[in-house]
Amino acid sequence: MASSKKRDRFNAQSLGMPLNDKVKEARVLMVGAGGIGCELLKNLVLAGFGEVHIVDLDTIDLSNLNRQFLFRHEHIKKSKALVAKEAAHKFNPNVKLEAHHANIKDSQFNVDWFKTFTMVFNALDNLEARRHANKMCLAADVPLIESGTTGFNGQVQVIKKGITACYDCTPKETPKSFPVCTIRSTPSQPIHCIVWAKSYLLSEIFGASEDESPEVDNSEDSENAKEIEKLRQEAQALKQIRESMGTEPFPQLLFDKVFKDDVIRLRSMEDMWKTRRPPEPLDYSATAQLDSREAVEKTLKDGQRVWDLQENISVFKDSLERLNKRMSEMKATSKGDAAEPTITFDKDDDDTLDFVTAGANLRSIVFGIETKSRFDIKQMAGNIIPAIATTNAIVAGLCVLQSYKVLRGEFTSTKEVFLSPFAPERLLASGRPREPNPDCPVCSVAQTRLLVDMSRATLKDLVEDFLQLELGYGEDLTVNHGNDLLYDPDENENLARKLSELGIKGDSFLTVVDDTERNPRVNLVLNVQEKTGLEGKPIKSLDIAGKQTRDEMPTPASPIPRRKTSVPQSNGHTNGNGTSSSIAGKKRSADEALNGDTPDSKRSKIVSNGAEDGVIVLDDTDGAILIDDD
Amino acid sequence: MTEVITDPTPPILHGPSDKEKKYDRQLRLWAASGQQALEDAHILLINSGSGTVGVETLKNLVLPGIGKFTIADENTVGQADLGVNFFLDEDCLGKLRSECCVRLLQELNPDVQGNWFPKNKNETIEQLFDGTMQFTMILYTAPITRARMELVLKYGQQRNVPVISIHSAGFYSYFHINLPGNFPIVDTHPDSTATTDLRLLTPWKELSHFAASLTDNIQSLSAHEHGHIPYVALLLHYLAKWKEEHGTLPSTYKEKTAFRSRVASGARTDTPEGGEENFDEAVAAVLKTISSPGLPSSVREVFDYTPNKMESTASFWIIADAIKQFYNKHNTLPLPGSVPDMKAQSTVYVQLQNIYKAKARQDAAEVLKTVRSHPRGKDINSAEVESFCKNAAFIKLIRGSKSSEASPTNIKVLAEREFENDANAPMMAMPLSLFPIYLSLSATTFYPTSDASDIIGTIKNVFPDAASTPRVVEAAEEVARANGGELHNISALTGGMVAQEVIKIITKQYIPIDNTCIFDGITSRTQVLRI
CATH class of the missing domain: 3.10.290.20 (Ubiquitin-like 2 activating enzyme e1b. Chain:  B, domain 3)
Incomplete structure (x- = not known):
């Protein structure tokens, strides 16, 4: 097609025909169609990648629109994968796009399926899915380009089994959890009250309360066993009150229970308050003069300001009524279904956010803790990670640049790049890929x-x-x-x-x-x-053949490599270009141009190890991801 | 893109709450004040060449809700445009590129107003600078004619409008920020760990008394009380003891480590955990907090600068002068007043916070008094003074660009410095300079399709050794090979970086680069240079 050839002109010119052909033949998987995903899909489509599969289980939310530019207001609640595919297809009809509105962890996406791709791009927002894609790519031996952003920060790394470090080669930070007694009996910081409102109050009333929140550490030792037993009884009593949901006295019943009766009980345990300020119960009837409808509306619009006691009580009652109404509607429509409908906390769901804000603040007032604005509570309760278009654009661009190296099989000349927005002398910090950690429980197997x-x-x-x-x-x-x-x-x-x-x-x-x-x-x-x-x-x-001698033999041969002791990682020198051998006057080919960074990297080609050497640590490290964008 | 749009006019979002929701993830970075600045801004893009990098930059400004943008572009849409520009589709062929891009960009965010120019044959881009339109910032992309470039730069200088030039070709790009005057920033968003200023070596009366009241009978306190003395009070307690014994406060590294052991030894070990968290915090804070901060060099630069007549009427310089007077009098900057989280009983922690806040207010009040005594100081908002005091240790001044800086003589000096560094780079394990990329790209500013020898010829005018410097030759050949064509991916990435700097300048938050960023897509590297 003449027009498509013309359309391809700049790519063919700059990439050179051999690489440009590789790009056109490539079949790639993009996991996640959010902030990075939208940018990446645009770049992949315009770079002319032959076939792109998109997997995302999420639907579009209003708060995505400040950066996920393939989506519009009318797409809210629709599948990200499907809308992204439709929007991007138009810009290069020669690219084959396939969308899956599904979880990457679904069994249909098995190792054999992963094997069908030239490479995989992770454009994810959570640790669990990142780890899964990492594991699958290692099992399928497909190169993975992993990326993430948070605010102005971001990073890109190429993961190739046995050659570069995998996602799990460095342990990830664990999410913070709080002892149950801190949350339920002795809060001292705003976050304790927020976790209480979100993971206890909201989920006991509207959730499937048997769900245990990872933010609350329920492990007990002999010292607090008694208190934990008391707390169980308290929660039981709360379930009783849940029964009266939808009735006129319900808001007051609930309020009196958690902000008065429970507090009085707690206060009666004098030992606890010898050195602490005892909690002060709140009285619902004393503040019977609730705000007018207009006043509540006004308060709700003002999410940046810290609300006072009166305002918090009004919002508590108002949001509770809204949630009640929703619950009864859900019950009406789900009639016959065995499972009881539930409402769980969602940072972008105003009803739950208002309820958690008011609940947390009222508890803070009880314990003499600083109260917070809804804007701040949203961030703390929702683990919100700031996200903007610019950072995603930079990171997605870097991903595609790395993909060129991957297509040429030059894994050791890929770069691990960190955005360094606060180091004004560079903006990007790019270094050599790290070698696999021989102790990595995921890739050194x-x-x-x-x-x-x-x-x-x-x-x-x-x-x-x-x-x-x-x-x-x-x-x-x-x-x-x-x-x-x-x-x-x-x-x-x-x-x-x-x-x-x-x-x-x-x-x-x-x-x-x-x-x-x-x-x-x-x-x-x-x-x-x-x-x-x-x-x-x-x-x-499928992959190992032959009968082997047993270990009792003096020199047992084994198709499974033996463990080696870990060697400290050599840092090498970052980023040096070495000397260039280009001769003046000779026209450089695209091949040479793309190899611009290689004289030195050829010399220091990493000895492929991975499966060949590894000591295994079985501890399953679990943790929170630092770099995120949805 | 039009095909996926089911409703051609998406509803404008209602109420502040919807807008707050849409922009939630960015408000957490630059807050309502930064958002307002963006919404008040009008950006002009003078587009040329294959036209992608400028449009990609705008995309990243339309999404977060810039107020207005205008695209000035005389080109019509051809096939090659479709392969590189996402904001054009088949229907655009043969039409005005500016109009088509505006239409598709505007779909991204109905809150943003887009406009294009020229709309008919009688209009020229030069007319935009006749003074009827106001711009917050101007972006122009290469190639451009010399006359037009000079007109834009002159306009920027006269009207005090920042100008950013952008050039993307093949695997290379750079952008250059031209600030018409000095650019002071108060809200630099320093790392939160850097902002802790507890004044432990120079406590004021109220703080000393409060700390002493918590540690008076430290030995006889109950386990709970002892384990909940905030570390600020612990450190002040042990510092007082140290001074009694040594006559001075710990100042050398050796003294500080000895002091640290002293603090550690105060922890009780008969607890269930075998230690005390508040003591752990105190020990960890010793090296960071037991030192007099001194005056940061960036603040010194502000103090040393003498603003010109026009500048001196700006509130920044009036407040900066008041803070300088405060510093000269007290030998310290105003107290920021925030207290980091620490193990403590909540009532005690709140009291401690109040002591720091009260002192910060007192310092700010003193600065405000000085400001008010200035002939133009009575209209300055006290909130601005307070915020300045809070950030005093992190204020930053970026010097405006001078046309002499990009002069051939200066470029020569810069080139010699960069290549001298390169000679030592392998030994120092330092990356090589990307200056050859800048030289080669800027040699094609007016002539995008030059061949390598033309490019080297142009570079020779400023850097006579160009032909014998292999890395310059290499970069020139790469630029020649691109033949003025953009790679979408490089332009998208560059557009992300440019938009980021535009946002920093418009919101006057965070520190923009000074002043040129060169990008090498082959090695995924950047270098920032002042040119």
């Missing part, structure tokens, strides 16, 4: 896909036949399925059971830990694939 005939495969088939006989493992080994222990030498009663009876399905991941003291193997991650009517043995590896 061996992996194989396993064909399993679910109708007959037993744990014994797996442990004795496959692992010990075929792969040559010794007696000391452990098999885990997620956090569940399936087998170890002392836990062998399950051996005769079928894997299907042990909760294992297609696409389950099992981890095999070699517990031999001398020269143990790295952990082995097995990705189960269902295969009916498998001939011969019910378990076969």
